[in-house]
Amino acid sequence: MLEYILFGLIIVVGTGGELCLGRAMKETGEPEKFRPSAVLRLLGRALRVKWIWIGVAMMATAFFSLLLLLSFEDVSFVVPVTALSYLVGALGGIFFLGERVSWQRWIGIALVCIGVTLVVIGR
Amino acid sequence: MHTRIHLKTYLLIAVMVVAGPIGNLLIAKAMKQTGPIRYWPPSELLHVFLQVFGSFTIWAGIACLITFIVAFMLALSVADYSYVQPAAALGYVMIALLGVFLLGEKVSPLHWAGIAVICLGVSFIRGTHPRTTENPD
Numbered sequence: 001m002l003e004y005i006l007f008g009l010i011i012v013v014g015t016g017g018e019l020c021l022g023r024a025m026k027e028t029g030e031p032e033k034f035r036p037s038a039v040l041r042l043l044g045r046a047l048r049v050k051w052i053w054i055g056v057a058m059m060a061t062a063f064f065s066l067l068l069l070l071s072f073e074d075v076s077f078v079v080p081v082t083a084l085s086y087l088v089g090a091l092g093g094i095f096f097l098g099e100r101v102s103w104q105r106w107i108g109i110a111l112v113c114i115g116v117t118l119v120v121i122g123r
Numbered sequence: 124m125h126t127r128i129h130l131k132t133y134l135l136i137a138v139m140v141v142a143g144p145i146g147n148l149l150i151a152k153a154m155k156q157t158g159p160i161r162y163w164p165p166s167e168l169l170h171v172f173l174q175v176f177g178s179f180t181i182w183a184g185i186a187c188l189i190t191f192i193v194a195f196m197l198a199l200s201v202a203d204y205s206y207v208q209p210a211a212a213l214g215y216v217m218i219a220l221l222g223v224f225l226l227g228e229k230v231s232p233l234h235w236a237g238i239a240v241i242c243l244g245v246s247f248i249r250g251t252h253p254r255t256t257e258n259p260d
Contacts, residue, residue, distance in 0.1 A: 015208075021196065022204035026256065030200045034131075039197065046196065086209050093205030100255040101205050104247055111244025112209040118237025119215050122230075 006069040007081055014062030015085045019092040020055030026097065027051065080117040087113060128201060132253040135198035136210050139191055144217040146187030148225075153181035202253035210248050212241050 027049050031042040046052055069078055090109050093099040101109075157174050161167045175181055198207045216238050222228035 018208065019204055022199045025196055025199035028200060030131075031197065034197075039193065042200065043193065043196065046200075086212070089208045090205045093203055097204055098256050099203045099205050102251050105205060105251045108244045108247030108249075108251070109205070109209045111240050111247060112212045113244075115237045115239070115241030115244055116212055116215060118240060119219070119234055120237075122233030122235075122237055 003069060003073060006065045009065040010062050010069065010082055011085045011088055013058045013065070014082075015088045015092060017055045017058030017060075017062060018089065019096050020051045020058060022093075022097055024049040024051035024055060076120055076123060079120040083113045083116040083120075086116075128253055132198060132202040132206070135194045135201065136207060136213070138194040139198065139207075139211050140213045140217050142187045142190040142194065143211075143214050144221060146184045146191055148218075148221060149180050149184030149187060153178050153184060156180065203255055206248060206251065206253050210245050213245055215241055 024046055028042060028046040031038040066078070066082075086109050090101050090106065094101055153175060156178065157171055161171075195207070195211075219230050219234060219238055223230055
């Protein structure tokens with residue numbers, strides 16, 4: 001039972017945290033130029049957006065869940081399951097960030113999931 | 124405008140794909156240099172802490188991971204999450220190449236097949252527009 005909860009936390013909360021980061025960066029906007037000063041100003045603005053802190057808290061929760069899960073499950077079992085985060089990420093992109101995911105992008109995401117699983121099994 | 128977004132996104136994803144795996148590799152190397160960690164007595168833990176953070180390797184690894192997270196945040200300010208997240212899976216290709224060319228590791232045919240499938244998937248994603256939403260500013 002515990003492993004299902006941890007898998008859920010890693011996939012949903014971890015990806016959710018990255019989606020919050022995405023929301024914060026969309027609210028912050030792009031840097032005018034890629035100069036260090038412009039990038040630092042942008043990061044400073046981003047740190048004032050609440051979604052960053054929600055995202056960091058969620059990503060930290062997912063990270064510690066991953067450490068806990070790896071303490072009693074094999075990496076070759078854990079990583080292929082967490083490859084599902086690419087699918088959850090695309091759904092979050094659509095429903096949380098309002099992105100349009102075309103069929104071509106869906107095919108690409110599905111192939112990446114399969115590829116990551118093969119890489120880990122092939123170790 | 125169209126090309127500018129593409130170029131920025133490719134550049135930032137390239138930085139993520141290079142900096143992330145190299146950072147992890149350097150941190151793993153620094154941790155292995157310390158050998159098995161003894162947690163007791165506390166002075167032993169302090170000794171390990173000083174040994175780890177006294178090495179150049181760990182700081183180089185931390186610098187790479189900071190570069191990775193900054194590139195990730197910038198990429199998300201430019202492009203869709205559903206574009207950046209799967210495209211960053213090219214990091215697995217980087218890990219395999221680093222393993223083969225730097226560490227002399229053997230990579231199994233199944234592992235190479237997985238890398239080929241990831242590259243195929245990313246080429247599909249690359250064919251879509253990096254940003255399908257409008258930034259507020």
